[in-house]
Amino acid sequence: METFVEIKPGRKPLQRIYLGTMLWFVGRAIQAAARVDHQVKKEFERMPPNYTFSLGAFPNGPYMVVGKDDRGKVAYLGGDLSKHPVDLEMTLKSMEHLFVLFTFRESTPTANSRDRMIVSGDVPQACAAVRILDIVQVYLLPKFIARLAIKRYPKWSLKRHTLDRSLILIRTLIGI
Numbered sequence: 001m002e003t004f005v006e007i008k009p010g011r012k013p014l015q016r017i018y019l020g021t022m023l024w025f026v027g028r029a030i031q032a033a034a035r036v037d038h039q040v041k042k043e044f045e046r047m048p049p050n051y052t053f054s055l056g057a058f059p060n061g062p063y064m065v066v067g068k069d070d071r072g073k074v075a076y077l078g079g080d081l082s083k084h085p086v087d088l089e090m091t092l093k094s095m096e097h098l099f100v101l102f103t104f105r106e107s108t109p110t111a112n113s114r115d116r117m118i119v120s121g122d123v124p125q126a127c128a129a130v131r132i133l134d135i136v137q138v139y140l141l142p143k144f145i146a147r148l149a150i151k152r153y154p155k156w157s158l159k160r161h162t163l164d165r166s167l168i169l170i171r172t173l174i175g176i
Helices: 013-036 038-046 095-102 108-113 123-140 143-149 158-174
Strands: 051-057 063-068 074-078 088-092 117-120
Touching: 013 038, 013 051, 013 063, 013 074, 013 095, 013 123, 013 158, 038 123, 051 095, 051 123, 088 095, 088 123, 095 108, 108 117, 108 123, 123 143, 123 158
Parallel strands: 051 088
Antiparallel strands: 051 063, 063 074, 088 117
């Protein structure tokens, strides 16, 4: 038998920095939206106590970990999977797939239908996490970009589009 040389993919530091920043920002926005938005609150209320989910790229990240404690408080827990037990792990098969998702060239349902996402955990909880991500993306992104990132753009009230969006952005930046 011939010896085959293992080819390792090149490192992409700028892509990793961009994805790490985006996951950090989205994680903190989920934390803020859980305190402001009634729909996100309802999705987290349906999750069991001490529930944690993550989103990231296979094999070695970057990741975002979000958890709900036994009192129902939602918090962004960072990007290290080894520090927190994860009940639901949503992993894209490569960093390139995660990059396509977070450059808003492809929506989450499209990525799922193209078999780019691996879900380890309960499917109903994964659907709830995707709904939360969609709501947060509507809050964070301008309408013309959010339409690319989600399946259907929602019809929200003016208060939700302006006041709630402002509160979520401020809470995301401050971290409360």
